[in-house]
Amino acid sequence: MKLHPDQTRELALAVLDTEAQAILDLRERIDEHFMRACEYLLACTSRIVVTGMGKSGHVGSKIAATLASTGSPAFFVHPGEASHGDLGMITSGDVVLALSNSGETDELLTILPIIRRLGVPLIAMTGNRQSTLAREATVSLDISVAREACPLGLAPTSSTTATLAMGDALAVALLEARGFTADDFARSHPGGRLGRRLLLHVADIMHTGERIPRVRAEAPLREALLEITRQGLGMTAVVDERDHVIGVYTDGDLRRTLDRGIDVHATTIGEVMTRTFKQAAPGMLAVEALKLMEDHKISALPVVDDSDTLVGALNMHDLLRAGVV
Structure with a gap:
């Protein structure tokens, strides 16, 4: 044959x-x-x-x-x-x-x-x-x-x-x-990728409590670097006394800081943090958070509630683990 x-x-x-x-x-x-x-x-x-x-x-x-x-x-x-x-x-x-x-x-x-x-x-x-x-x-x-x-x-x-x-x-x-609707379809397919993309919310996968990277604006820059390393999300939120997010600091910000020759021991995080930043809400669909990251070429987001209080943190690896990506 x-x-x-x-x-x-x-x-x-x-x-x-x-x-x-x-x-x-x-x-x-x-x-x-x-x-x-x-x-x-x-x-x-x-x-x-x-x-x-x-x-x-x-x-x-x-x-x-x-x-x-x-x-x-x-x-x-x-x-x-x-x-x-x-x-x-x-x-x-x-x-x-x-x-x-x-x-x-x-x-x-x-x-x-x-x-x-x-x-x-x-x-x-x-x-x-x-x-x-x-x-x-x-x-x-x-x-x-x-x-x-x-x-x-x-x-x-x-x-x-x-x-x-x-x-x-x-x-x-x-x-x-x-x-x-697509949401109806997702509800009958919760185990599939489409279901996860249409049903999974940021609150379902974000880091909470002690796992949220955060520092106060007056903290030394070196303390922020330790917090980024300890939490492993590639960023830290910068908060005020009411735990409202007033800035973020990322691995990328660190590279730019070093390029400028700034002394990490004598500088506070408030002096070098990024004041204009993107954030997610707990009720946001995880796939929407993914699009936000992709559109702005960032890998992590602070998560804030309706009162602008920090309630979580999310990075690209969380989305990968959840099967959203």
Whole structure:
């Protein structure tokens, strides 16, 4: 067995072209049937129950996951297991979304009478508009393809791609209708990077209490240098008697101080501190603090509350550890 690069590339491109065309063909089917399906799904007061056998089942699992993560509660039920007890998962407030390219999948047809008896809307996604599933459905969506991308015309390829694309179209249409936002998405993905970027606040990761680098303005410069070294954040806040931040001093400020030949033993921090500085608030999103640092090319920020009191400190390493960067 030998791989022929040119022939392999040609075949791979043909697969992509065939599947791309299958998706484009769906454009004409975003019609009144699609709109009715969206209306039933949007009116669902409970869950969207997705079911399908074989490759349709694998695609159905993904569609259910996409629906659930975009504001439409959904889960997948295997049709084979459904007839052995799992039909109890379907309640009167649900909507069933059934996937079958042929529309004649035995396991699905077996449970159709039960679904009909429950009185729940049945939305079919099938490649055969004359099939039993299509006829029994409340709404039938046509996901037929001209041909499979498999050169044998046997392996589900274009058909599964079209099914998945139609499922995404439903999910995104519902997302828009529900007014689902990026914050809503983040709340359903708290463990993912997007969730951390949209949900994590400065207060969640900032240094507090004794871990905040701070010195008084009248402190000798050498004391500020010790504080920067001790806390390891690359900066120290300079505060007044009320703990209000009046300046900052960073590693970069130290280099500039030394370049000017200033005596670190005879100078107070108040004389060399940066009086115009950037700061964060505890309620600020961590990703906003990151943008502030990136825009101004700084690596650390004091964190102050509404009364301008120092309550924390944050640096780039904290954002890295939290997975925001």
